[in-house]
Structures are given as C-alpha cells and as structure tokens.
Amino acid sequence: MDNQVLVLNQNYEPLNVTNARRAVTLLYLGKAIVVEKDSQVFHSPTVSFEMPSVVRLAYYVKRPTPQLKLTRRSIIARDGQRCQYCGRRAKTVTIDHVIPRDRRGRTDWKNLVCACIKCNNKKGNRTPQEAGMTLIRRPFRPRYVPYISFSKFVAAFRNKRWVDYLAPFAQGLDIQEYC
Ligand SMILES: [Zn+2]
Known part of the structure; x- marks a missing residue:
C-alpha cells in the first residue's frame, strides 16, 4: 500500500500527493471518489480492490493559495x-x-x-x-497553482497517469522536460 496517489480538489485542482492507505481511507469514508485507477490490484484475505491512482474529493476544500517559494x-x-x-x-x-x-x-x-x-x-x-557561455533557455518564474510544493509537482509529472490532471496547472513549464 505504498503507492502514491494524486488527490484532486472537487474542481480538479491538484491538492496533494498522498499514500494509498490514506487515499483508500478517504474513499472508504465517502470523502473522495476514484478518478483514475492504478494497474495494481490490492489483495488481502478479506478484500481485493483496484488501487486508486487519482482521487477527487467529494467536497470542495477551500485553501489559501500559498506563495511559490524560491528555494x-x-x-x-x-x-x-x-x-x-x-x-x-x-x-x-x-x-x-x-x-x-x-x-x-x-x-x-x-x-x-x-x-x-x-x-x-x-x-x-x-x-x-x-x-563566452550561453543559457539554453531564459530563466523564469513558474506560473502554477502551488498547493503541492513545486518540486513535488514537477516530480509528479513522471507518473504518466497524472500528466493530464497536472498539465493545466503547469503554464510556462515544458512538461516534456520533466517526463
Ligand atoms: Zn554544464
């Protein structure tokens, strides 16, 4: 149960990356629904179910937009x-x-x-x-909705199942660069 799960707000904004155990708890409590499944199936003596890869909260969570930190x-x-x-x-x-x-x-x-x-x-x-050196591209301030820390957000692009959900919030980033 150590798979990572992308958690979307009710309006599909990426909110968090969590572990499968936490995501399954959200599903079990009816606080979230599955948007995308993982290919793996979880088996235990009592239950077996497909692991979620992306879940969406059933209710909109209002959060202040944090500042994008320069680190x-x-x-x-x-x-x-x-x-x-x-x-x-x-x-x-x-x-x-x-x-x-x-x-x-x-x-x-x-x-x-x-x-x-x-x-x-x-x-x-x-x-x-x-x-006598040139930059391969001009450095820029990323524009995106930074609920997830920027480095986590970029790392999340490596998960092919998540790209479609993250891309709308990645203006100015060349996604190919990170995949
Ligand atoms: Zn170099």
Whole structure:
C-alpha cells in the first residue's frame, strides 16, 4: 500500500500527493471518489480492490493559495536538474547567479539557474557574456497553482497517469522536460 496517489480538489485542482492507505481511507469514508485507477490490484484475505491512482474529493476544500517559494530545490525542479549552460543532466548541480551577486545580480527566479560543477567553475564570477557561455533557455518564474510544493509537482509529472490532471496547472513549464 505504498503507492502514491494524486488527490484532486472537487474542481480538479491538484491538492496533494498522498499514500494509498490514506487515499483508500478517504474513499472508504465517502470523502473522495476514484478518478483514475492504478494497474495494481490490492489483495488481502478479506478484500481485493483496484488501487486508486487519482482521487477527487467529494467536497470542495477551500485553501489559501500559498506563495511559490524560491528555494534551491525549486530551482533544480524548474530546470529538471539540467545544467543551463551545457544542457547536460548532472547528478550534482550547483545554483548559479547568472549575473554575479557582486554585480548586483539578484537572488530571484530570473537570475538563478542550475549549473553543473564544470560549467560553474568555468564561468566563475563572470557574466555569461564575459565567459563566452550561453543559457539554453531564459530563466523564469513558474506560473502554477502551488498547493503541492513545486518540486513535488514537477516530480509528479513522471507518473504518466497524472500528466493530464497536472498539465493545466503547469503554464510556462515544458512538461516534456520533466517526463
Ligand atoms: Zn554544464
């Protein structure tokens, strides 16, 4: 029962990613309905049922929209762990200020990118232009409904069954990048 389940609000907004046990409890209590099933069937001595992959709450849950936080993890999630200079996916990435801090480069979505160690060392404390390097795409502030943390939201794209439910809330993100 350790499968992950995507929980949608009554209006189909992605609300949470939870474990199957919690999702089954919601279903059992009549608080949610199954939208998409998993391929697995759960068997126990007393019951057997198809595991849910996506459930939708029976009632609308009103929640304040949280702020999208700028964190190391969210920058890595936005860039798909891909170095924004050489384009390679690296196991270990650093966060680079495109315009260096001591040149008044800001610590924001538009000036922070993922960079592999090699490119970061090569660039040093210079602008990309000075270092003769170019960004593979312009850094941006993601636009989406952030009930789920941004890194979790991006990770959720890897589940093919969830893509259709998440895509409408992923404006500005290239989903292919994350799948
Ligand atoms: Zn690189």
